[in-house]
Amino acid sequence: MSVLAPAAGEVVELMLEVPQGQVLEYNLPALCSALDIADPTRIAVETDGLRRAIVTIYPSNPLAEVRAVTAEDLVMDRHGRIAVGVYHNGRTVKRRLYDPATGSAQRFLLFGTTGAGKSRTLQLELAAEKRNGIVSWVCDLKNGQSVPEARDNVDWFGTTPEEAILMLRAAVNVAQERMERYSRLGRTAFIRDAPDPLHHLRIEEANRLLEKGAPYREEATYLIRELGRTGRSVGEGIGLSAQASHLEELGGSDTLRAMLKEGEVTLLRWSSSMMRQLVSDGLLPATAQLMPIPKSLRNVELRSQFAIDADDDEEDAPGTQGMAYLLSGPHPTAMMRHFRIGSIAPTPGLDPEILALYGDDAPPTLEDASHDAAGEAYAARHDPVKMAMLCQAVYDEAQEEEDKRPAGKAGKSYSPAKPPRAAAPRIIDRVRAALANASAPMSAEDVLAAVLADGGKEVRPGSVRNALLELVNGDTDVVRADRGLYTIDR
Known part of the structure; x- marks a missing residue:
């Protein structure tokens, strides 16, 4: 295949097709070599999963720079979607927070390696939840460091595995209370704000709670699975942000993974082994390939090993934080990038741009009718002393269960380094x-x-x-x- 060199600044689009009866397959490095493209981030490939593909060649990476997110982007449209970024072709990327057609709350799964932009992406979604009247419960298992601006902008903010368990128990109880209440009313689906608000529970760094050997893995997996099963029809959504997509990192539960795959799945920069897992788990068709997302947009230049440089320091290259694939969207193999969220340079404290995105209003809270179901932990969510006592009780329960386990019996591993500290x-x-x-x-x-x-x-x-x-x-x-x-x- 030969392609004429495009004029400076020109975008080239190739429509490719294999004969009927064959399935289109391609090798990304070989394709870049055939097209004489040294920078693979300039090329975008989308297929229909069968015979046809569109190859788009850009003069430079079209996602190197994106604008900042605005409050208007975060207002849900009539389909329950918000604008979160742009595809490589400039079209707006939308992510669903709620499905008004079915009355279903959503499930969310956010994957990415360290530094890929998970925390900023989660901040965008949490700010959108606040602006749309959605009650947010967040447990940031990075000791609150991932999304610190969310602390006073959500209904319940936690930082420990014990608080995550308390949140999950409360959310499952709220879902059960709503089911019973809706049943008495003859309601078969959730109707937003009639009268109950939509309610989302998010767990950041969920692999710390669900990975093999984590002390609360067994109960957390059960509760997340239960909330995923019962919550959709009563306005209870569940979201996980995790480092990897391997089954063992998410509780080892096929049922859990199957439910989450039906929701909004976003893949930021990933590890080398993740593609095979995505295909085997059914998140991508077997013939699909994703262009890898590099850590930076630095071009690789081959120079003599004996060349003498005037300056040995490498030039700064744009990072790729926020670049992703929305696997549950209409274009799962099209690279996109989230709108810029927060200040470009690190700030010494809370980021003022992120705080402005949340707005000054008080965060939405759970409806009064469900307070009893949410229980003592919900009532103590703003009381550090009482919350520490409840977390200690969770710790003691787990320790007692572990002590009852016969020596050598296979089961969950429980080896916490120390009891939870009182905040x-x-x-x-x-x-x-x-x-x-x-x-x-x-x-x-x-x-x-x-x-x-x-x-x-x-x-x-x-x-x-x-x-x-x-x-x-x-x-x-x-x-x-x-x-x-x-x-x-x-």
Whole structure:
């Protein structure tokens, strides 16, 4: 095959077809070699899975730069979809958060290696959930570091495997309560906001909870599977973000994987062995191939090993964070890239651009009718001390079960390094608690004395004053009773 060299800046599109009775197969490196393309990220191949393919050749990678996401992108359309990025051909990529045609909540699966953009992609979806009135529960198993901006922008934010178990138990109970309530009403499907809100539970770094040897793997797999089975018709969605797609990384459950494959599956940069797993699991047809996503868009240039460079430092090349394949979309083999989320350079604290994307409104919360079903853990979700006690109880339960297991019997491995640590209450929470326990307005000095007496870590006067200002100026019930005096507006 010979192809005329395109003019500078020109896009070339080739329509290929094999004879009837044959199935189109191709080798990506060989195709790049035949087309004399040194940079494989300039080429895009899409097939119909049978005889035909479209090969598009770009003068440079069309996804090297994408615009920032906007609040308007995150508003669901009439089909329950949000705009999350662009395909290589410039068309908008849409991901479904809800299916209004069937009343079904969605299941979400997000794969990618370290640095591929999982955390930013999850931030985009969480911001969209908040803006669309969806109740979000998030357990960030990277100790809260993956999506720290979500902490005050979701209904329930956790950081430990024990909290993940508490969330899953509560979500399954809420699904059961909704089923019973809808049954009494004669409802066979979920109707958004009539009157209950859509509810999603997300687990970031889910492989830490579900991989072989994880202490809560058995129960977590059961609960996720149960929520996936019962939640769709009552507005309960489940989403996992994980490092790999191997079955053993997701609880070793064929049933679990089968349910998640019916949902929204996004593949960011992957490991070398993942393609075979995707095909064998049915996420891709056997004839499909995906162009690998490199770590950066640096072109490989062969130079003499004896060449003397004026500067040995490599030039910075654009990264590929956010590049992905939406395997559940209409174009599973078309490379796309998510809109830019957050600041380009790292920030010393919470990212202001991500916070702006979430907006200033309070996060949606679970309906009152399901509070009892959600239980004690849901009621304690903003109380670090009570939550630590509940997490300790989960830990103790698991330890007791492991102690009962006969020596040498095959089963789940339980070898936690140490019990869960109680999360240290934030200064702002300690200040508010001091005001809530007071019978009269307090000065900053009074608040400082109460905080120093609560048994927590020692704080400075300036930290207490900053917390008071944040509470008064924020959307809270703390007000100035008089000059220099603060109280709870009961």
